[in-house]
Amino acid sequence: MEENIPDNQGGARHSRSNCELSQLSQLAELPVDTLKELARICRPLRFQTGQIVAHEGERPDFIGFVHSGILRMQKTLEDGRQHIVGLLVEGDMFGRVFDGPLNVSVESVADAEVCAMQRAPFESLLLRSPELDRVVLLNILDELDRARDWMIILAKPKVKERLAGFLMVLCSRFAGVDHILRAGSGTIDVKIPISRTDLAHLLGSRPESISRAFHALADGGSIAIKKPDLIEIQDMDALCVVAGDEDAGNHPTMEHLLEFLHGRDD
Amino acid sequence: MEENIPDNQGGARHSRSNCELSQLSQLAELPVDTLKELARICRPLRFQTGQIVAHEGERPDFIGFVHSGILRMQKTLEDGRQHIVGLLVEGDMFGRVFDGPLNVSVESVADAEVCAMQRAPFESLLLRSPELDRVVLLNILDELDRARDWMIILAKPKVKERLAGFLMVLCSRFAGVDHILRAGSGTIDVKIPISRTDLAHLLGSRPESISRAFHALADGGSIAIKKPDLIEIQDMDALCVVAGDEDAGNHPTMEHLLEFLHGRDD
């Protein structure tokens, strides 16, 4: 019954008459025709913090593109707890094209704008637009890679290592998201978008251990805890060493990030 | 230089003049035309245990479909250790369509037959065959789901829970693979396709702890260790409880599996 675009039932509001699809970097290079068709079948939705965008086990009538804000994907365990399996930010896609029900729930972590593509016309357009098809395919492949990176982080035996890996992911993947990363004077501030409890579930631990791991990293000098949910990265290399050097040279350097972030502010 | 189909350099041997593609359940329902075209651009390769099928960081000239045997995907860490991020069995696909280099290595765990589709004609065919395109898309979506299921298993705090989850995955996903699952008289035998050391890497632990966890499960009565790499599932429900009931009702029952496996033997 709730398998429709949640514009009425879900409490989401239309933000504009149509999405500014070309702002999404992944879609920007599509042919004009395709973009026009996308705009026609797209409905912009707006979600407040904590709202459910899509329910696990349902088959929403839309494929979502995140336009702004942060969403989280989570699975519901038998005991009712929620387990986060990924975060979605600007440019990310969710929904199962051509396929059955979702097996994750999607919930907004911060106020979010989502472009909802009606399923049937979107799938039809996929068949006619090889370029769009390719964008969707690559998006899913990227998501798969990120899930595998997570697997490596989660397989670290110590909480401190997993937490450091999590911070590295935040730095490398969410650099373009203003809500999460900001440049300070020679340092980088990271906003932790989820609570200690959720972070504990995500990293396979408990809130207390997460807290201790944060302070252990701080004692090591690689980070500083400005507020419980605001971390200052002081030594990216040290953090990377703690994380276990997961991907040799594949992580962003402090200098690179600072340059990028300051460049954005100008 | 090694980015070609490894028929000469890699030591892989052609097994037949062409692949029996229609045997792959995922491809069986494709139109005859598409299957014929696939057969034309496909080269069957055969790998012995331990051979490298594709190297991380390279962009192989082919997209692989596993025809038989077991392969493992792994990432190389900075210290040279290999970290397994997934197993591939009959019907699975690997390779990055339309995209850049692989970020996993693929290595055969048991003697394996792989159908190697030449990249360029395969991508060309994808554009002309919506059915094939859809098969590829769904395959990747399934792989993504499996990776997320792994994340939940890996986030369990105790080794015994993660190991139980691993065994559940083996039961639910590899039921059709003769190398892994066999029905006994009222019980199910699972062949563990990787060593304790690799299993420890996969589950974020150490070989010694894995060994202890196996024996703890055996003491609990849910499994029996017939040989180090041959486990008898005695109580699927108990195993599921230990695993933490990750997906309520989403796991196979003992009865279902036994029925399925015996049906296959007849």
Added chain:
DNA sequence: CGGACGCATTGACATCTCTCAAACTCTGCG
């Protein structure tokens, strides 16, 4: 047949993490 080798197991101990409980911080509200 025996010995070397790889792998799995077992034991002992240090370390880390979980658990439970209490104190603390921040925010919103009367």
Added chain:
DNA sequence: CGCAGAGTTTGAGAGATGTCAATGCGTCCG
């Protein structure tokens, strides 16, 4: 301003895991 509530932090003890070393088991090969 004080209070209540949620979330975070800290502390102490029990439990689980990592670590190191030694032993057991099977296979391969001389």
